[in-house]
Amino acid sequence: MHNMWIIFLIIGLLVLGLLVLLIMAARYQRDYWRFRGIPHERPKKLWPVIRQIMTQTLSTEAMKASHYTALYAKFKGSGPFCGFYALLQPRALILDRELIRQIMIKDFWNFNDRGMYCNQKSDPLSGDLYALRGESWKEMRQKLDPSLEGDRMAWLYGCLYEEAEQLLLVVSTTLMKQPHSTLHIQKIMRRYVLSALAKSVFGLDTQQRLKYPLEDFEQMTEMALNSYKHGYLMNLMMIRFPNFCRLLRMRRTPKQAETYFLGLLNDIVEQRENSGVRQQDYLQLLIEVKALEQITHQYEADKELKMHLQNELAAHAMVFLKAGYEQTANTLSYVLYELASHTDLQVRVREEVKKAMERFEGNLSYECIQSLTFMGQVISETLRMHPITPYILRRTLNDYPVPDHPKYMLVKELFLIIPTHAIHHDPDIYPEPEEFKPDRWGGPRDSLKEQGTWFGFGVGARSCIGIQFAQLQLRLALALLLSEYEFTLNSRKPLVNLEDGIALTLTPLGVIEPGTEERAV
Incomplete structure (x- = not known):
């Protein structure tokens, strides 16, 4: 009996010691920036943090943007960065343009991690260019860069x-079916971008969609992008402790979505390899990258090699x-909204398209699209x-002393925020x-300045690999739509976000509405 009390006492002391250590660790985390003497936002009280974790209350992108904008306004000029807390985790908000250039370009080797979880072995669809880090990212980027150079875009032009x-x-058919000329433009733009990616990538x-309907492709895309295998806490754990979670073979992609996309691509790639027919789309370029890898790499088992390259x-x-569907559709919706709000600018873009087509003998060719300078300014x-x-x-990836600021250190594994908005x-x-004001982009471009002040497609080596692909999608859609329709606002209410969609009124060009004959003349 006496021994039992000793055992209980030892267990009690161990539990008490563990609690003390946890309290000390939490206290250190909460006072991390104060101990380092860095200007910072005070952390939340412990109870609201616990309640947010337990209720799994997520901050939306709009809430994060508002928070980071407030921090930027409050601490701008106080130093190269300021500190804040995400739950109990210390993070840094970058304030200085020169430090942004160092992070994104000059010392990029130390900051090429986006802080996303991936597990190529257990979750092959997560091992993409967006999520990889270090040498794995560098190797994949070097393989893919040649497939999206300028001459490749001309080759893909017909498909897009x-x-x-x-x-x-679709726009014309939808307008004919409706008694009014108002469209919720975002839904149509999402369908356009998704269809273009389904076909090209x-x-x-048309033939393959008999077996793989676009509706199923859209459903699986939404599942892959917007739902996860685990809940909020487990996804948070995967971001904070990626190596440990990889040992546990944890994954993010829902199994149903993984099975669908792997099966679809295995089927279509096998058809092409067996037929020997070379299609003029981006998937063909990926197949050629795969074939080159198969020649230059040596694996013990041929089956293992094929599976690895097909998953890649x-x-x-x-x-x-992940990086081009919603983003391109949203940008296209915003461009049309802004042009509908500024009809004089819309006329300028339309006239530019008209004159460019005249120069190219009425042909909206790749060269014609690339010559649309003012349209490019509108997109920027x-x-x-x-x-x-x-x-x-x-x-x-490693500790980084900030140049010319002795007390400022970006420690290893610290999350950094660059507040683009x-x-x-x-x-x-x-x-x-x-x-x-698109004309603010009309003068000589200062690329050095833009490296720290404009992030339309990212900056530096980890900028969006599909910039030219996305630009081509945007320009083609705008050129064709503006050549046929005038866009005006359906409401005077200013746009705050895309959650409620964008309603625009479309008027076919050349059609005179009743009561506007005198103005038209």
């Missing part, structure tokens, strides 16, 4: 042009959905006002930031 023409047909042409191909294809200004992502996330709306950088 057909989808833009189909978009125009996944090989779903699938991950390459999935990155277009849209991405400034409505950035694809309101912030850029990075995680340091706040920087894009900083009046010291962009006068009258809430005004839509």
